[in-house]
Amino acid sequence: MRRKKMSLKSERRGIHVDQSELLCKKGCGYYGNPAWQGFCSKCWREEYHKARQKQIQEDWELAERLQREEEEAFASSQNSQGAQSLTFSKFEEKKTNEKTRKVTTVKKFFSASSRVGSKKEIQEAKAPSPSINRQTSIETDRVSKEFIEFLKTFHKTGQEIYKQTKMFLEAMHYKREQSIEEQSECTQDFYQSVAERMQIRGKVPSEKVEKIMDQIEKYIMTRLYKYVFCPETTDDEKKDLAIQKRIRALHWVTPQMLCVPVNEEIPEVSDMVVKAITDIIEMDSKRVPRDKLACITRCSKHIFNAIKITKNEPASADDFLPTLIYIVLKGNPPRLQSNIQYITRFCNPSRLMTGEDGYYFTNLCCAVAFIEKLDAQSLNLSQEDFDRYMSGQTSPRKQESESWSPDACLGVKQMYKNLDLLSQLNERQERIMNEAKKLEKDLIDWTDGIAKEVQDIVEKYPLEIKPAAQPLAAIDSENVENDKLPPPLQPQVYAG
Numbered sequence: 001m002r003r004k005k006m007s008l009k010s011e012r013r014g015i016h017v018d019q020s021e022l023l024c025k026k027g028c029g030y031y032g033n034p035a036w037q038g039f040c041s042k043c044w045r046e047e048y049h050k051a052r053q054k055q056i057q058e059d060w061e062l063a064e065r066l067q068r069e070e071e072e073a074f075a076s077s078q079n080s081q082g083a084q085s086l087t088f089s090k091f092e093e094k095k096t097n098e099k100t101r102k103v104t105t106v107k108k109f110f111s112a113s114s115r116v117g118s119k120k121e122i123q124e125a126k127a128p129s130p131s132i133n134r135q136t137s138i139e140t141d142r143v144s145k146e147f148i149e150f151l152k153t154f155h156k157t158g159q160e161i162y163k164q165t166k167m168f169l170e171a172m173h174y175k176r177e178q179s180i181e182e183q184s185e186c187t188q189d190f191y192q193s194v195a196e197r198m199q200i201r202g203k204v205p206s207e208k209v210e211k212i213m214d215q216i217e218k219y220i221m222t223r224l225y226k227y228v229f230c231p232e233t234t235d236d237e238k239k240d241l242a243i244q245k246r247i248r249a250l251h252w253v254t255p256q257m258l259c260v261p262v263n264e265e266i267p268e269v270s271d272m273v274v275k276a277i278t279d280i281i282e283m284d285s286k287r288v289p290r291d292k293l294a295c296i297t298r299c300s301k302h303i304f305n306a307i308k309i310t311k312n313e314p315a316s317a318d319d320f321l322p323t324l325i326y327i328v329l330k331g332n333p334p335r336l337q338s339n340i341q342y343i344t345r346f347c348n349p350s351r352l353m354t355g356e357d358g359y360y361f362t363n364l365c366c367a368v369a370f371i372e373k374l375d376a377q378s379l380n381l382s383q384e385d386f387d388r389y390m391s392g393q394t395s396p397r398k399q400e401s402e403s404w405s406p407d408a409c410l411g412v413k414q415m416y417k418n419l420d421l422l423s424q425l426n427e428r429q430e431r432i433m434n435e436a437k438k439l440e441k442d443l444i445d446w447t448d449g450i451a452k453e454v455q456d457i458v459e460k461y462p463l464e465i466k467p468a469a470q471p472l473a474a475i476d477s478e479n480v481e482n483d484k485l486p487p488p489l490q491p492q493v494y495a496g
Contacts, residue, residue, distance in 0.1 A: 139222065139287070140222055140223060143218060143219055143222045144219065146215075147162075147215055147216075147218070147219040148162070150215050151215075154204075154212070157198065157202045157204065160202075161194065161198075161212065161216065164190075164194060165216060165219060165220060168190045168220065169220060169223060169224070171186070172186065172187075172220075172224060176227055179233060180228060180231050180233060180234055180345065181345075183228060183345075184228075184345035184346060187220075187345070187346050188349060190220075191213065191216075191217075191348055191349065192349075194213070194216060195209055195213055195350075198212065210350070213348050213350070214290055214348070217288060217289065217290055217346075217347070217348050218288045218290065218291075221287060221288050221289060221346055222287050222288060224346075225287040225288075228342070228345070228346060229287075229338065229342050230335065230338040230341075230342070234341075236335075236337055236338040236341055237338065239337035239338075240334075240335045240336060240337050240338050242337075243336050243337055243368065243371070243372065244332060244334075244336070246371060246372060247328070247329055247332045247371065248332065249390055250329055250371070250374065250390075251329075252389045252395050252396060253326075253329055253374075253379065254396055255326055257379040257380070257381070257396075258322040258323075258325055258326050258379070259322055260322050260323050260326045261307055261310055261311055261315075261319045261322075261323070262303075262306050262307060262310050262323055262326070263310045265409070265412070266309060266310065268309050269306045269309050269310055272302045272303070272305050272306035272309070273302075273306055273327070273330075275298075275299075275302045276299045276300075276302035276303050276306070276327050276331075277299075277327055277330055277331035279295045279296075279298045279299035279302065280295065280296070280299045280327060280328065280331050280333045281331050281333050281334065282295050283295035283296060283299075283333060283339055284333060284334045284335050284339055289342060289343045289346050289347035289348070289351075290347065290348070290351065292339055292342070292343055293343060293347065293351060293357045293360075293361060294357075296357070296360050296361055296364055297356055297357055297360050299324075299327065299360075300320070300324065300356075300360040300363070303315075303320060303323045303324060303327060304320060306323070307319050307320070307323060320363065321363055321366065321367065324363055324364065324367045325367045325370055325371060328364075328367050328368070328371065329371065336368065337368070340364070340365060340368065343361065393430070394423070394426070394427060394430075395423055
């Protein structure tokens with residue numbers, strides 16, 4: 001029987017997510033992202049530019065105030081040399097404090113503090129670098145040829161796009177020493193500037209702009225992948241190991257605990273689950289953010305199909321998210337956090353803001369966040385059972401044989417039966433070990449008790465050893481004086 005929405009929300013606690021929670025917190029209607037503090041890409045950039053304009057205004061006001069103070073300090077220096085030294089010292093101290101406060105405030109609000117370099121930097125970057133002209137891989141060479149062939153159909157516009165793209169790649173070569181956030185901002189600015197130039201100057205239709213942007217992303221990210229994916233300057237690798245270890249520790253979580261509406265006993269559903277796991281694992285083998293998103297989208301569609309086959313009705317959002325969490329737990333995708341961060345930093349922002357790609361990606365971020373914070377309450381378990389499962393002391397009981405459908409695979413039923421027997425044997429072994437340890441402790445306590453009682457008796461009644469007595473004489477030795485007595489009577493024979 002299908003649960004009501006309210007009861008479902010109360011049972012799933014940390015799993016249920018309202019659709020409004022996936023949208024930008026500014027209310028623009030686009031999908032938000034945790035990496036952008038809940039904003040979509042567009043609103044995030046607007047907030048960044050507002051903060052930057054505010055910074056420029058503060059810098060202007062600070063410059064005017066410092067100039068006035070400098071003039072006042074210079075005027076007061078005419079009165080006395082000592083006053084000049086004191087005023088200038090205070091002036092320098094105040095100037096330093098103002099600059100420190102300004103920089104700290106802006107850094108707290110936005111982690112990415114740098115944008116695209118100036119035109120002078122771009123001009124300096126035009127000189128081809130040895131790294132860019134290196135021997136490219138087969139894949140990079142293939143993508144480059146495809147990109148050039150694609151741009152040939154746009155004639156003059158294609159030539160301009162290729163020129164801008166080459167300049168961007170050369171500029172990124174000189175930005176490798178910068179933080180990954182700064183490189184991400186530079187890439188996002190490039191996406192936006194190229195798209196606006198095609199729409200405003202080139203009058204290119206929106207559909208073609210989207211296709212061109214996909215090809216641009218594929219070209220530049222294939223070349224930049226090895227430098228910007230999981231760089232050593234970030235803690236992406238540390239996060240990957242943490243989430244991988246967390247998923248391994250949660251291997252015991254069952255579909256029933258997550259309220260997953262998927263019946264893997266149905267062959268079609270089992271195939272869909274395998275395909276979904278394959279797609280989410282395959283995401284790590286892709287270089288282009290759009291291709292990684294495509295893997296997430298295919299995985300999500302397989303999940304929806306599995307739910308639809310199981311329930312014989314279209315799947316809902318409340319059914320999708322728990323199933324996605326189950327797929328992630330079962331598949332344990334490699335470098336999961338690095339892939340999420342890579343997509344967030346370098347994907348064309350329009351894909352993350354709208355469409356099914358953005359929706360599925362946002363749900364994946366929610367699934368990972370749920371796994372990181374999963375606790376006993378989220379699974380409707382007692383804290384004691386949750387701790388035992390996490391420590392590996394025991395595992396949840398498997399499905400009873402009576403509940404299997406007649407069409408279920410015999411091998412699967414036998415496997416679960418064997419797992420159930422192993423679980424029972426493990427519990428029995430634990431009980432025997434506990435009883436043996438208890439018996440050993442009781443024997444030790446009994447031995448110590450007996451030894452203590454004996455010691456107490458010995459102390460209370462100490463053993464006294466007396467000297468040896470004189471040897472006893474013969475029985476008749478004391479009758480020495482009666483040696484003259486007659487001999488004893490002898491028996492006489494009486495005759496007749």
